[in-house]
Amino acid sequence: TAFALGMGLGELTPKILGDVLKRSEPCVVDADALHYAEIRELLEYRSLLDSAQRQIVLTPHPKEFVALLRICGFGDVALTPTNRLEYAMRFSQRYPEVTLLLKGANTLITHREKIYINPLGSVALAKGGSGDVLAGMIGALLAQGRSGVESAIHASLAHALASQLESSTYALTPQKLIQNLALLERKHYGQYTQYK
Numbered sequence: 001t002a003f004a005l006g007m008g009l010g011e012l013t014p015k016i017l018g019d020v021l022k023r024s025e026p027c028v029v030d031a032d033a034l035h036y037a038e039i040r041e042l043l044e045y046r047s048l049l050d051s052a053q054r055q056i057v058l059t060p061h062p063k064e065f066v067a068l069l070r071i072c073g074f075g076d077v078a079l080t081p082t083n084r085l086e087y088a089m090r091f092s093q094r095y096p097e098v099t100l101l102l103k104g105a106n107t108l109i110t111h112r113e114k115i116y117i118n119p120l121g122s123v124a125l126a127k128g129g130s131g132d133v134l135a136g137m138i139g140a141l142l143a144q145g146r147s148g149v150e151s152a153i154h155a156s157l158a159h160a161l162a163s164q165l166e167s168s169t170y171a172l173t174p175q176k177l178i179q180n181l182a183l184l185e186r187k188h189y190g191q192y193t194q195y196k
Helices: 010-021 031-035 038-047 062-071 084-094 130-143 148-164 174-193
Strands: 003-005 027-029 056-058 099-102 107-111 114-118
Touching (some): 003 130, 027 130, 031 130, 038 062, 056 148, 062 084, 084 099, 084 107, 084 114, 099 148, 114 148, 130 174, 148 174
Parallel strands (some): 027 056, 056 099
Antiparallel strands (some): 099 107, 107 114
16 A cells, blocks of 8 residues: 655666556655656656645655755755755755655655754664664555655654664664664653643
């Protein structure tokens, strides 16, 4: 009912992106898939569709976002902490029905020219495999029927909070991060009920 693709695909990526174009299921696109020109066709085809027909979430880190911007015709961008918000918004203006989750110390999520900022990140997440866990979480929420922006926001928050359960910032592995997700409900349930 949903796809999470890009992680470790390498040279298979263009073919798989081409196959995904022919499908209608929601998808989260990460890693290798953000470096290939076929991603532009997926985004431009998506922008012509009614928003209810397909959910697409992109989850680049800054270097992947620079590659994505170049592919999408924004030119050669030097992304900095001071201009990343501007480029995330410009991307959202061009592709308003696509949800962008730009990883970083403060994760930025854009959709329909609105921007959401998650300030709860941790340096423990700056490790290979952490983003794969995040993409999998978003994919799981998409598979349950949530919208792209909802999936990105909920997964980003849970991802950040799960990282905070680890006392050591250098010892957090993707496997431990997944284990920590199971602990979130018990640890944070009381805090969240006050907002319901």
